[in-house]
Amino acid sequence: xxxxxxxxxxxxxxxxxxxxxxxxxxxxxxxxxxxxxxxxxxxxxxxxxxxxxxxxxxxxxxxxxxxxxxxxxxxxxxxxxxxxxxxxxxxxxxxxxxxxxxxxxxxxxxxxxxxxxxxxxxxxxxxxxxxxxxxxxxxxxxxxxxxxxxxxxxxxxxxxxxxxxxxxxxxxxxxxxxxxxxxxxxxxxxxxxxxxxxxxxxxxxxxxxxxxxxxxxxxxxxxxxxxxxxxxxxxxxxxxxxxxxxxxxxxxxxxxxxxxxxxxxxxx
Amino acid sequence: xxxxxxxxxxxxxxxxxxxxxxxxxxxxxxxxxxxxxxxxxxxxxxxxxxxxxxxxxxxxxxxxxxxxxxxxxxxxxxxxxxxxxxxxxxxxxxxxxxxxxxxxxxxxxxxxxxxxxxxxxxxxxxxxxxxxxxxxxxxxxxxxxxxxxxxxxxxxxxxxxxxxxxxxxxxxxxxxxxxxxxxxxxxxxxxxxxxxxxxxxxxxxxxxxxxxxxxxxxxxxxxxxxxxxxxxxxxxxxxxxxxxxxxxxxxxxxxxxxxxxxxxxxxxxxxxxxxxx
Numbered sequence: 001x002x003x004x005x006x007x008x009x010x011x012x013x014x015x016x017x018x019x020x021x022x023x024x025x026x027x028x029x030x031x032x033x034x035x036x037x038x039x040x041x042x043x044x045x046x047x048x049x050x051x052x053x054x055x056x057x058x059x060x061x062x063x064x065x066x067x068x069x070x071x072x073x074x075x076x077x078x079x080x081x082x083x084x085x086x087x088x089x090x091x092x093x094x095x096x097x098x099x100x101x102x103x104x105x106x107x108x109x110x111x112x113x114x115x116x117x118x119x120x121x122x123x124x125x126x127x128x129x130x131x132x133x134x135x136x137x138x139x140x141x142x143x144x145x146x147x148x149x150x151x152x153x154x155x156x157x158x159x160x161x162x163x164x165x166x167x168x169x170x171x172x173x174x175x176x177x178x179x180x181x182x183x184x185x186x187x188x189x190x191x192x193x194x195x196x197x198x199x200x201x202x203x204x205x206x207x208x209x210x211x212x213x214x215x216x217x218x219x220x221x222x223x224x225x226x227x228x229x230x231x232x233x234x235x236x237x238x239x240x241x242x243x244x245x246x247x248x249x250x251x252x253x254x255x256x257x258x259x260x261x262x263x264x265x266x267x268x
Numbered sequence: 269x270x271x272x273x274x275x276x277x278x279x280x281x282x283x284x285x286x287x288x289x290x291x292x293x294x295x296x297x298x299x300x301x302x303x304x305x306x307x308x309x310x311x312x313x314x315x316x317x318x319x320x321x322x323x324x325x326x327x328x329x330x331x332x333x334x335x336x337x338x339x340x341x342x343x344x345x346x347x348x349x350x351x352x353x354x355x356x357x358x359x360x361x362x363x364x365x366x367x368x369x370x371x372x373x374x375x376x377x378x379x380x381x382x383x384x385x386x387x388x389x390x391x392x393x394x395x396x397x398x399x400x401x402x403x404x405x406x407x408x409x410x411x412x413x414x415x416x417x418x419x420x421x422x423x424x425x426x427x428x429x430x431x432x433x434x435x436x437x438x439x440x441x442x443x444x445x446x447x448x449x450x451x452x453x454x455x456x457x458x459x460x461x462x463x464x465x466x467x468x469x470x471x472x473x474x475x476x477x478x479x480x481x482x483x484x485x486x487x488x489x490x491x492x493x494x495x496x497x498x499x500x501x502x503x504x505x506x507x508x509x510x511x512x513x514x515x516x517x518x519x520x521x522x523x524x525x526x527x528x529x530x531x532x533x534x535x536x537x538x539x540x541x542x543x544x545x
Contacts, residue, residue, distance in 0.1 A: 030355070143374050151369025154355075154362055157346035158417075161318040163338035163370045209358035209401045211375065 001234050006121050010240070013123040013131055014226040017187045018196055020135045022204075022222030024142060024180035025197035026215050027173065029205060031153045034198045035087055036073060036174065041181045041190040042091040042098075043069040048115050048190070049101035058115060059130065062185060065094075066178035074171030118189035118241045120230070131183055138179045145172050150211070187226070188241045195241070196222050199248030203255035221251055269296050269332075271425055271457045272317055274483075276326035279309065279316050285481055286312045289326065292476065292485040294457065296424075299448070300485075301468045302461035304478035305501065305523070310461040311347060313478070314427045317459070318344060330425070338370060343423030343456075345414050347430045348407065359398035359405070360385065363417045388416045392446050408439035412446065419450060426451060428460045432467070444471055465492065466513050492516070 001007050028037050044062040051061020069090075102112055114122070123131075142149075152159040152169045160166050184193045204218035229244035236243070270293040279287040286309040294300055302310050315321050316328060319335035328334070331341060357365075367381050377385075389395045394412045402410060411431055418426060428447065432440045448471045451458050462468055465475070465488075475491045477484045479500030484491050491497075492514055497505040501518060508515040516523045 030357070032355075144372055147369060147371055147373055147375045150365045150375060154357065154365050155346070155369075158344055158366055159369060161315075161320060161337065161342075161344050161346075162366070205356045209356050209361070211357070211361050 001231065006123075007230070007234060009123045009125070009128060010120045010230055011227060012128050014120055014187050014230055015223060016128070016131050016135045017183045018200075018222040018226035019219045020138050020180050021184045021193075021196035022200045022219035023139060023215055024177055025222070026201040026204065026218045027142070027149060027153065028177060028197060029201040030150075031173070033174075033177075034194070035084060037177050037181060037197055038194060039087045039091040039094075040066045040070055040073075040174070040178050041185055041193040043094040044178075044181060044185055045115060045190045046094045046097040046101065048185075049098045049105070049112070052111065053101050053105045058111065059127075059182065059186060062182045062190075063134075063179070066181050067175055069094075070174035070176075070178035071171050074174040075167065114189070115185070116189045116191050117239065118185070118187050118192060120187045120240050123186070127186065131186065134179060134183050138176055138183070141172070141176050141179070145169060145176075149173055188244055192241050192245055195245045195248040196226065199252045200225060203252045206252075206255040207258060225251055270294065270329070271296050271298075271331060272459075273329045274323075274326065275328075277316075277323040277328045278325035279312050279321055280324040281312055281321065285324075287478065287483060288481040290481075290483045291326075292483055294459070294476075294485070296457055297455050298473045299451065299458045299471055300460065300474055300476050301465065301472040302459050302476045302478065303463075303465055308478035308480075308500075309483075310478060311429055313483075314344070314429055314459065314461070317425075317427060318342060340421050341424045343418035343421070343426045345411075345418045345426075345428045345431055348411065348414075348433055355403050356401040358401050359394070359413045360389075362402055363389075363398070363413065363420070366417055367420065384420055388419045391419060391450055392416045406439075407434040408436075408443065411435060411439075411443055415443075415447065415450075419454075422454065423456065425457045426459070428458065430461050430463070432462055432464070440467055444468065465516070469512070469514070488514070 002011075025037075028034055044066040047061035047063070047065025048058035049061070050065070051058050148159065148164045148169050151162070152164050152166050156166060180197065181193055184196050188195050200221035201218040203221055204214045208214050208217055225244055225247040229240055229247050232238070232243040232247070233240040272294040273292075275291050276289050277287065277291070278285055278289060302313070304310060312321065316323065317330055317335055319337040319339065330339070363385055364377055364381070365375070367377065367385070386395070389398050392412055392415050394409075394416050397405065397409050397413060405413070415431070418428070431443060431447070435443060444467060447458070447460070450456070459476070460468065460472070469488065472488070474485060475488055477491050477497070477500055480502045482500060484496055484500065492507055494505055494507050497507060497516060501523065503518050505523070506517045508517060
């Protein structure tokens with residue numbers, strides 16, 4: 001399997017993205033903002049197809065649109081950005097625009113599938129380097145705001161009283177999510193970012209109640225699911241994203257069914 | 269020494285004067301019951317003490333100076349919000365998040381922080397509780413945990429916003445007992461907002477009754493009277509005393525009780541918002 005360069009490339013890219021997604025996704029689930037993450041990826045689709053229209057690489061369009069949307073959602077305040085209806089309408093609109101851009105750039109159509117469902121087997125060295133750089137930026141940014149982010153997520157009223165700038169934290173976090181979504185979409189596509197950003201962290205929160213142990217389990221699960229998915233795809237010839245999606249769902253439901261007695265935790 | 273003083277203060281939220289031209293002074297060590305109908309300004313007053321709202325008119329002093337955000341001498345227990353069903357963070361980590369939670373960077377706890385957490389859990393009898401995830405706690409257990417958290421750092425002033433809400437009668441008694449014991453031991457000044465006066469009768473030193481943009485501070489006998497409450501509620505109020513209980517009635521209905529029902533309704537709305545988060 002590793003004799004093929006496209007497979008080693010895919011393992012490297014999927015590995016980087018899985019760890020980033022597992023870590024960022026943990027906070028997305030903790031804050032109950034998974035739907036917002038989903039919306040960001042759809043908005044990113046419009047960005048990616050739009051970038052194709054003006055001759056740019058899809059990743060940059062994806063990044064530009066998700067970052068702008070994430071910061072806007074954060075700025076509008078918790079109340080608004082968490083409203084299902086608003087998010088639903090905006091994400092449908094974004095997909096519509098994505099379709100419009102595709103319509104005017106028809107030769108781009110083959111890449112539409114890649115955008116929607118990912119194309120990790122086509123990743124080259126430049127892309128790996130880009131993903132690694134973005135991954136490092138994402139994790140550093142997350143580490144920088146982690147403490148107030150946790151406080152603001154768990155106890156917003158108290159955090160506000162203690163001087164945490166809630167709006168800034170919310171904006172910064174959604175910008176970080178936008179980064180992670182953009183990376184994640186390169187591997188599993190915009191429609192399946194949940195497989196790495198929500199499945200593993202949600203499963204992790206079922207098996208552990210500690211913060212550090214949760215982050216560790218989440219990142220490890222994401223990594224395991226991504227790599228196992230690649231292996232499964234290699235031997236079955238099924239699409240990679242399908243394999244990862246299956247493993248992600250399986251991981252979550254297995255943890256849901258697991259006995260709740262284990263309250264293993266690590267001190268924060 | 270006065271801990272909280274308002275002089276002709278007006279507190280405005282969203283273009284509405286919630287409290288207007290209000291003056292009173294709360295003395296050190298007092299246990300104050302904050303009462304009044306919904307929207308009378310109980311939460312607004314606490315947020316002003318915390319420095320989150322400044323008076324648009326008049327002046328306000330906390331510990332002798334203008335209120336400022338993040339004052340470590342104030343412990344705060346916000347009105348209970350529904351915890352996300354997926355929130356499986358254990359109690360200890362939940363409390364830990366509040367320690368220096370405003371600092372940037374990675375979360376970390378010093379040895380003193382850990383000792384402080386264990387000590388405060390011990391004080392309110394929540395040690396065993398703290399290992400369990402929040403989503404599995406009852407309302408009473410969560411309230412106990414939040415009280416433990418509010419007491420970290422030995423605050424001199426404790427703001428408790430509706431700590432009895434969503435607790436059944438037995439757990440309300442227990443909660444009041446714990447709060448009274450700890451606060452008397454530590455000589456903490458307490459502002460305790462509630463819907464029901466009767467449960468607090470044996471505990472409170474004075475009542476701060478809010479309503480109609482006004483505030484009246486005094487003993488129960490001074491404040492809970494028909495003329496004063498009629499003014500605060502803006503309608504004719506009868507105060508009925510029977511076997512050590514006080515009933516505040518408007519048009520033959522118990523004001524506190526109907527208020528309470530109404531509040532549960534509000535709480536239901538809060539639920540909805542939470543689930544959408």
